[in-house]
Amino acid sequence: MKRVLHALPLAAGAIALCLGTLAHSGELQSPTAVLQDLLEKTNSLYLGQSEQNLMMMDDNPSLWTVEDGEELFHTARGPNNISLEECDFGKGPGVLKGAYIELPRYFADTKKVMDLETRLVHCMTTLQGFSSDDPEVKQRHGSDSDMMKLQTYIAAQSNGMPWDPQLDHPMAKAMLDAGEALFFRRAGTLDFSCNTCHGDTDKRIRASVLPNVNSPEEWSKAISWPAFRVGHQHTRSSQHRLRGCYWQMRQPGVIAGSEASIALLAYWTDRARGAPAILPDMKR
Amino acid sequence: MLSRKRASFLTRSIAFAAVVGLANVAHAEETEQALDYTAMTPEALAEHLLFETNSFRLDQPVQEGGVARQRLEQDEIQRACSNIDGAAPDLETLIKVREMAEKSIVYPDKIELGDWERGREYAWSGFGFRIGHNNDDHTTREAGGNCYNCHQIGADRQGGNLGPALFNYGKNRGNSPEMLRLAYGIIYNAHAFFPCTDMPRIGYKEVLNQQQIADVLAYLFDPESPVNQE
Numbered sequence: 469m470k471r472v473l474h475a476l477p478l479a480a481g482a483i484a485l486c487l488g489t490l491a492h493s494g495e496l497q498s499p500t501a502v503l504q505d506l507l508e509k510t511n512s513l514y515l516g517q518s519e520q521n522l523m524m525m526d527d528n529p530s531l532w533t534v535e536d537g538e539e540l541f542h543t544a545r546g547p548n549n550i551s552l553e554e555c556d557f558g559k560g561p562g563v564l565k566g567a568y569i570e571l572p573r574y575f576a577d578t579k580k581v582m583d584l585e586t587r588l589v590h591c592m593t594t595l596q597g598f599s600s601d602d603p604e605v606k607q608r609h610g611s612d613s614d615m616m617k618l619q620t621y622i623a624a625q626s627n628g629m630p631w632d633p634q635l636d637h638p639m640a641k642a643m644l645d646a647g648e649a650l651f652f653r654r655a656g657t658l659d660f661s662c663n664t665c666h667g668d669t670d671k672r673i674r675a676s677v678l679p680n681v682n683s684p685e686e687w688s689k690a691i692s693w694p695a696f697r698v699g700h701q702h703t704r705s706s707q708h709r710l711r712g713c714y715w716q717m718r719q720p721g722v723i724a725g726s727e728a729s730i731a732l733l734a735y736w737t738d739r740a741r742g743a744p745a746i747l748p749d750m751k752r
Numbered sequence: 753m754l755s756r757k758r759a760s761f762l763t764r765s766i767a768f769a770a771v772v773g774l775a776n777v778a779h780a781e782e783t784e785q786a787l788d789y790t791a792m793t794p795e796a797l798a799e800h801l802l803f804e805t806n807s808f809r810l811d812q813p814v815q816e817g818g819v820a821r822q823r824l825e826q827d828e829i830q831r832a833c834s835n836i837d838g839a840a841p842d843l844e845t846l847i848k849v850r851e852m853a854e855k856s857i858v859y860p861d862k863i864e865l866g867d868w869e870r871g872r873e874y875a876w877s878g879f880g881f882r883i884g885h886n887n888d889d890h891t892t893r894e895a896g897g898n899c900y901n902c903h904q905i906g907a908d909r910q911g912g913n914l915g916p917a918l919f920n921y922g923k924n925r926g927n928s929p930e931m932l933r934l935a936y937g938i939i940y941n942a943h944a945f946f947p948c949t950d951m952p953r954i955g956y957k958e959v960l961n962q963q964q965i966a967d968v969l970a971y972l973f974d975p976e977s978p979v980n981q982e
Contacts, residue, residue: 639790641790642790642797643789645797646789647798648794649795649797649798649836652834652837653834654830654833655830656823656824657823657952657959658952658957658959659833659953660952661834667838671913674910674911674912675910711885714884715882715883715884716882718881718883719820719823719824719883719884720808720809720810720820720883721808721809721812722808723808723809726801726808727805727807728798728801728802728805728807731801
């Protein structure tokens with residue numbers, strides 16, 4: 469993360485640029501302001517647990533990832549030498565504003581419910597012609613990966629907007645309901661389900677305050693990915709978070725983009741419905 | 753000589769077999785491709801997604817032997833305690849869970865306190881049994897009990913609050929044989945006392961063995977243990 473380290477002194481400039489981008493798309497609030505509004509509304513221990521993070525959020529290194537992603541998104545790339553501007557994230561080709569908060573949703577062209585990462589892979593392989601083994605597609609983690617740059621840029625175009633995953637197609641509803649069953653399903657060495665740790669407010673695992681799935685305000689921050697994880701010094705995705713959850717639960721590794729992962733993301737996004745997204749966020 | 757009747761029986765049988773065969777193929781294709789997710793219950797779809805859709809690294813070897821798939825297969829207690837919304841199951845189920853748990857507990861002949869210093873480390877450590885990526889390697893390090901994840905125990909280290917604080921546990925409860933037996937049972941399989949509790953079955957699932965549990969008991973009950981010095 470050399471780059472982020474020497475980028476930090478320049479971050480103020482980056483903010484101005486990024487806010488410029490957001491302002492350009494008609495969205496003026498910064499991720500910090502969205503979080504501050506939520507905090508004022510709830511006084512939640514979880515939302516306020518890291519004062520240091522709150523202070524650093526205006527210099528969130530993920531804002532650089534947004535910028536990198538913007539450039540990549542609009543560049544003609546891949547064997548077909550075409551940009552992602554033709555990619556349909558659900559609101560029509562190239563429409564990014566508010567696209568992320570409506571995912572996962574059902575896509576008629578693939579007849580599948582897809583999350584951001586899966587849809588991005590779909591466009592990079594079908595539109596741009598990358599193969600799924602190309603590093604552009606295969607490398608899913610780290611601020612330096614194309615995948616994280618693109619996801620962070622696309623997601624940031626929904627900052628401050630209320631989560632609103634689309635359920636118009638019955639498949640989307642079926643996946644959401646299965647995701648709910650997965651969320652409450654206890655298994656593994658320690659008998660954990662997601663609900664063991666996320667069913668109540670002000671619960672802690674050691675020192676970490678846990679977000680409550682029943683509080684849309686807390687849950688909105690919990691699912692606001694991509695986010696910069698200070699402990700990892702990288703921008704991380706929803707799929708990366710989910711993988712960590714299963715690891716922590718001593719249950720098998722979940723495969724990014726798999727149907728089970730999308731069912732869980734469909735449920736977890738639905739539980740934040742109506743609360744504003746913080747994109748990109750910053751977490752411990 | 754083949755009678756006409758018999759010949760026609762044969763052809764009919766062959767034709768029948770062909771039809772059955774085709775039907776089987778069609779059936780297989782149907783289950784492969786056109787399983788209608790919208791016609792399934794959420795639970796049935798969840799099971800399908802878990803085991804049939806290449807969603808997890810099911811074949812990965814696990815620390816206790818066998819493969820990861822077995823970690824996702826629920827036993828009776830896990831299934832009974834997985835209600836949506838985290839709601840408690842009905843009384844009858846709770847009673848059944850309690851009975852199953854009670855029967856599962858293997859008590860030592862005599863419960864003795866082990867070494868509280870070792871017990872303190874087992875209570876603190878959350879190492880062990882993690883899989884998928886960065887698998888915990890039990891040959892280089894023992895698994896711990898995760899107790900501090902959920903309990904405040906000693907005052908010197910911060911614990912979680914999914915379970916009750918256990919400050920002065922031995923000082924408050926005394927260390928009669930009955931009390932030690934109860935605490936041993938809770939650590940072995942807490943569902944015998946709190947059916948559908950969130951507390952993991954540390955003994956039953958072989959997270960800690962009898963000796964290690966005796967060490968943790970010492971941490972909780974030994975008058976010398978910092979737990980009882982608050």
